[in-house]
Amino acid sequence: xxxxxxxxxxxxxxxxxxxxxxxxxxxxxxxxxxxxxxxxxxxxxxxxxxxxxxxxxxxxxxxxxxxxxxxxxxxxxxxxxxxxxxxxxxxxxxxxxxxxxxxxxxxxxxxxxxxxxxxxxxxxxxxxxxxxxxxxxxxxxxxxxxxxxxxxxxxxxxxxxxxxxxxxxxxxxxxxxxxxxxxxxxxxxxxxxxxxxxxxxxxxxxxxxxxxxxxxxxxxxxxxxxxxxxxxxxxxxxxxxxxxxxxxxxx
Amino acid sequence: xxxxxxxxxxxxxxxxxxxxxxxxxxxxxxxxxxxxxxxxxxxxxxxxxxxxxxxxxxxxxxxxxxxxxxxxxxxxxxxxxxxxxxxxxxxxxxxxxxxxxxxxxxxxxxxxxxxxxxxxxxxxxxxxxxxxxxxxxxxxxxxxxxxxxxxxxxxxxxxxxxxxxxxxxxxxxxxxxxxxxxxxxxxxxxxxxxxxxxxxxxxxxxxxxxxxxxxxxxxxxxxxxxxxxxxxxxxxxxxxxxxxxxxxxxxxxxxxxxxxxxxxxxxxxxxxxxxxxxxxxxxxxxxxxxxxxxxxxxxxxxxxxxxxxxxxxxxxxxxxxxxxxxxxxxxxxxxxxxxxxxxxxxxxxxxxxxxxxxxxxxxxxxxxxxxxxxxxxxxxxxxxxx
Ligand SMILES: Nc1ncnc2c1ncn2[C@@H]1O[C@H](COP(=O)(O)OP(=O)(O)O)[C@@H](O)[C@H]1O
Ligand SMILES: [Mg+2]
Numbered sequence: 001x002x003x004x005x006x007x008x009x010x011x012x013x014x015x016x017x018x019x020x021x022x023x024x025x026x027x028x029x030x031x032x033x034x035x036x037x038x039x040x041x042x043x044x045x046x047x048x049x050x051x052x053x054x055x056x057x058x059x060x061x062x063x064x065x066x067x068x069x070x071x072x073x074x075x076x077x078x079x080x081x082x083x084x085x086x087x088x089x090x091x092x093x094x095x096x097x098x099x100x101x102x103x104x105x106x107x108x109x110x111x112x113x114x115x116x117x118x119x120x121x122x123x124x125x126x127x128x129x130x131x132x133x134x135x136x137x138x139x140x141x142x143x144x145x146x147x148x149x150x151x152x153x154x155x156x157x158x159x160x161x162x163x164x165x166x167x168x169x170x171x172x173x174x175x176x177x178x179x180x181x182x183x184x185x186x187x188x189x190x191x192x193x194x195x196x197x198x199x200x201x202x203x204x205x206x207x208x209x210x211x212x213x214x215x216x217x218x219x220x221x222x223x224x225x226x227x228x229x230x231x232x233x234x235x236x237x238x239x240x241x242x243x244x245x246x247x248x249x250x251x
Numbered sequence: 252x253x254x255x256x257x258x259x260x261x262x263x264x265x266x267x268x269x270x271x272x273x274x275x276x277x278x279x280x281x282x283x284x285x286x287x288x289x290x291x292x293x294x295x296x297x298x299x300x301x302x303x304x305x306x307x308x309x310x311x312x313x314x315x316x317x318x319x320x321x322x323x324x325x326x327x328x329x330x331x332x333x334x335x336x337x338x339x340x341x342x343x344x345x346x347x348x349x350x351x352x353x354x355x356x357x358x359x360x361x362x363x364x365x366x367x368x369x370x371x372x373x374x375x376x377x378x379x380x381x382x383x384x385x386x387x388x389x390x391x392x393x394x395x396x397x398x399x400x401x402x403x404x405x406x407x408x409x410x411x412x413x414x415x416x417x418x419x420x421x422x423x424x425x426x427x428x429x430x431x432x433x434x435x436x437x438x439x440x441x442x443x444x445x446x447x448x449x450x451x452x453x454x455x456x457x458x459x460x461x462x463x464x465x466x467x468x469x470x471x472x473x474x475x476x477x478x479x480x481x482x483x484x485x486x487x488x489x490x491x492x493x494x495x496x497x498x499x500x501x502x503x504x505x506x507x508x509x510x511x512x513x514x515x516x517x518x519x520x521x522x523x524x525x526x527x528x529x530x531x532x533x534x535x536x537x538x539x540x541x542x543x544x545x546x547x548x549x550x551x552x553x554x555x556x557x558x559x560x561x562x563x564x565x566x567x568x569x570x571x572x573x574x575x576x577x578x579x580x581x582x583x584x585x586x587x588x589x590x591x592x593x594x595x596x597x598x599x600x601x602x603x604x605x606x607x608x609x610x611x612x613x614x615x616x617x618x619x620x621x622x623x624x625x626x627x628x629x630x631x632x633x634x635x636x637x
Contacts, residue, residue: 052491074490084491092477092484099477104492106474111498115475163492 004066005030005167005197006051011060013046013221020046022221024060030166033193035208036201037232038218039241044201045087047218048169052084053077064167079109083165087172089152093145097136097155100144101127104162126162133188134158150181157188161196168198174207186210275464283457292446296521297565299453303517305557306456306463308541309550310510315539316547317471318503319483320399324407325511326535327414328382332512333525334418334425335381338365339374340436340443340520356423378516379509386508390501399486408532415530430526433519444523456517460554463510467550470506479503511538537579543586546593555594 008026012019020043028034038044049055050062053074062069069077078084091100105123106114119127131137134154139147144155153173160168170189174182182204189200189211202208208215208229215232217224219241225232232238282302287295307329315321341350342365349361367373393406418425425431434444441448470476478499481489486496519525528534537560545556560582568575590597 054491073495074487075493075495078491078493086488086491090485090488092481092488094480094484095477102474103477103481103494109493109495111475111502114478114499115470115502117474119474159492 003030004028005032005064006199007063007066008047008050009061009063011050011057011062013043013050013055014058019221021050021057024218024222026216026223028197028199030197032214033189033198033200033211034214034216035212036199036216036218037203037205037208038224042218043221044218045171046221048084048171048199048201051077051169052082075109078163078165081166082169083160083163083167084169085156085160085171085173087175089149089156091144091147091152091155091159094143096141097131097144097147097158098127098140100155100159101130101162104159105130130158130162133161133191135184150177153177153181153185154188157185157192161192166197168192168196170198170200172201172203174202174204182207183210275461279457279461283454287450287453292449295453296449297561299449299456300518300521301558301561302453302456302460303514303521304538304541304561305514305554306460306517307511307514307538308545308553308557309460309463309467310507310514311538311542312547312550312553313467313470313479313510314503314507316542316549316553317476317479317483318500319486320500320504321404321539322407322504322507323404323532323535323539324409324411325508325538326411326530326532328386328508328511329515329518329534329538330414330418330525330527330529331382331385332378332515333519333529334431334515335368335374335378335512336516337431337433337519337525338368339371340433340438341431342369343437352426352429353423358423362424379512382512382515383505383509387501387505390504391497394497394500394504408535411530411532411535415527418530419527425527428527430524430528432524434523438520443520449521452517452521456521459513459517463513464550464554466506467510470503471550475499533576533579536583540579540583540586542593544582544590544593546595546597546599549593549595549599552593552595559594 004027006026006028008024011021011024013021022043024043024047026047036044036047046055050057051064051069053069053072053076056070064077064080064082067080072080091097092103095103102119102123105119105126106117107123108114108117128137131140134157136147136151136155136158139151144152147155153176157170157173160170173185173189177185186207189198192198193211200211212229214226215229216226217232217235217238224237224241225235227235282298286298290298307325310328311322311325344350349358353361368377389407389410393403398406419427421427436443438448471479478489478494481494482496482499489496515525515529541557541560542553543556544560545554546552563578563582564575567578586593592600
C-alpha cells in the first residue's frame with residue numbers, strides 16, 4: 001500500500017461529552033520525525049493514548065502500517081512496533097537502569113519465555129550500548145529511584161529504543177530538564193531519527209527549533225496547521241492560539 | 252572502560268549465592284538433624300507447625316511482597332490443602348465403610364468428590380493442584396478485568412467467606428464447624444498422631460520449606476522476578492513495553508496458592524485438625540502479618556517473620572489466651588508505622604545507619620539531590636498514573 005507508517009482518520013474521543021479529540025486527521029511517512037505542538041489541553045497526550053490503545057476512539061480509526069489498531073490491547077500494539085515515552089518519566093524505580101532496559105529489550109514477552117529465558121549475548125550488548133548512549137553507564141546498577149529527573153527521562157527513552165519499535169512516541173521529553181540536558185535529549189532524538197519514525201510532543205520552542213523538520217499544531221482536539229517550523233511560526237492563527245502565550249506559561 | 256560494571260556484577264553474584272546456599276544448608280541441617288535430639292517432643296511439634304506455616308508465608312511474599320497484590324484470602328488455599336490430606340486420612344478405613352461423622356449424619360454413600368481421595372498419589376497432587384487451580388481461575392477473572400489494589404484484596408476476602416460457608420454449611424460433607432480430625436487416623440498404617448509419624452511430618456515440613464524457598468528464589472531472580480517487581484512498581488507501564496501482566500499475575504497467584512495448600516496439609520496433620528476456622532478472616536490477615544513483620548519482598552524475612560510471630564503467639568497464648576488478637580492488631584500497627592519494611596528491611600537500611608549514629612559516625616548517603624523529589628513532579632506522577 002502506501003509508505004505511511006501512521007494514519008489517523010476522523011478520530012473523535014469524547015470524555016463524557018467533552019471532545020478531547022475532534023475529527024482529527026493526521027498522517028505521517030515512514031522514517032519521518034514529526035513534532036506536535038499545541039497549548040495545554042489541546043489533546044496531545046490523548047492523541048498518543050489513542051495510538052497506543054489506552055483510549056479507544058469514540059469514532060474514527062487509527063492505522064499503523066495499514067493495520068487497524070481498534071480493540072487491540074496495549075501490549076499487542078506495543079508488540080506491533082510502537083513504543084511510548086510518557087509525559088512524566090515512568091521507569092521501574094525499584095529496578096536498576098540495566099534491568100529496566102533488559103525488560104524492554106526482551107524479545108519474547110510471554111510468561112514462559114520470560115521464566116525460562118536468560119538475556120542473550122546480543123541483548124546484553126544492546127543494553128550495554130544503550131546505557132552508553134543515554135549516558136547512564138556509571139549508574140547502571142543502582143536503583144532507578146536514585147536517578148535524577150533528567151536521567152529518568154533519558155532512561156525511559158532508552159527503554160523505548162530497547163524495544164526496537166518502528167514508531168517512537170515521545171511525550172514532552174524535556175519537561176523539567178536543564179538546558180544542557182535538553183540539548184542532549186535533542187541530539188539523542190536526532191540520532192534515533194536516522195533509523196526510526198518518531199513523533200515528539202513538546203512545549204519548549206527552543207527545543208522544537210533544534211529538532212523540528214515538520215511540525216503539526218494541535219488545537220482543541222484538531223489539527224490547526226502543519227508545515228515547517230518557519231511556516232508554522234508565521235501562521236497568524238497559530239500565533240493567536242499558541243505562540244502568543246508561552247511567556248505567561250513559562251513565567 | 253564501560254564494561255567494568257557489567258563484568259563486576261556476575262563476579263559478585265556467584266559468591267553471594269554460595270554464601271546463601273551455605274547458610275541455608277547449615278540451618279536446614281541443624282533443624283532437620285540436630286533439633287530432633289535436643290528439643291523436647293512437644294516443642295519440636297510446635298516448630299514443625301511453624302515451619303509448615305512459613306511455606307505459606309513464602310507464597311504470600313511472592314504475591315504481595317514481590318508482585319504487590321495483597322491477598323486477604325489465602326486461608327482458602329491453606330484449607331483446601333488441609334482438607335485434601337485430611338479427607339485421605341479419613342478414608343483409611345476398611346473397604347465399604349464411611350468416615351465416622353458421615354455415619355452419624357446418616358450418609359449412605361460416599362459423596363463422589365470424596366472418592367478419588369482414596370488414592371494417596373491423587374491426594375498428594377490434589378493438595379497443591381486444587382488450590383492452584385482455584386487461584387488461577389479466580390485470578391484470571393480478576394486480573395483480566397484489571398481489578399487491582401484494594402479491590403483485589405476485598406475480592407479475595409469475599410471469596411474467603413464463600414469458601415468458609417461452603418465448608419461449614421453442608422455438615423454431612425465436611426463435618427461443619429467441627430472440621431476433620433486426623434489424630435486417630437492412620438497414614439501408611441501408622442497412627443497420625445504418633446511420635447514416629449509426627450517426626451516424619453516435621454522433617455517433611457522442613458523439606459517442603461526448603462523446596463519452596465528454592466522455587467521462590469528462582470522465580471524472584473532473573474527476568475521473571477524483575478517482571479514481577481515491575482508489575483508492582485507500575486503495571487500499566489508494562490503493557491506499553493509489550494508485556495501482558497495478566498499471565499504473570501495468574502501464575503504467581505497460583506504458585507502462591509499451591510504453597511499455601513502444601514502448608515495447610517502439613518499443618519493439618521501436625522495439629523490433628525482442619526476446620527473452617529482456617530477460613531476465618533483473622534487467620535488470612537495473620538499470614539500477611541508474618542510477612543510484614545519479617546519484611547516483604549525478602550524471602551528470608553517471610554520465613555523469619557512467621558517463626559517469630561508464631562513463637563510469640565504460642566508463648567502469649569500459653570499465658571493469656573484471650574489477648575492474642577489484641578496483640579496481633581498492635582503488632583500490625585507497630586510494623587506499619589515503625590518498621591514499614593519489616594525486620595529484614597530494618598537490617599538492610601536503617602539498622603546500619605542507626606548503629607553508625609550510635610557510634611557517632613555520619614550516615615551513609617546513597618541518593619543524589621534529585622528533581623524526582625520535587626513535590627510538583629511527584630504530584631504529577633500521582634495524578635497521571637491511571
Ligand atoms: N481520562 C480523561 N477523562 C476526562 N477528560 C480527560 C481525560 N484525559 C484527558 N482529558 C481532557 O482532555 C483534554 C486534553 O488532554 P491532554 O490530551 O492531556 O492534553 P495535552 O496533552 O495536549 O495537554 C484536557 O482538557 C483533559 O482535561
Ligand atoms: Mg500532555
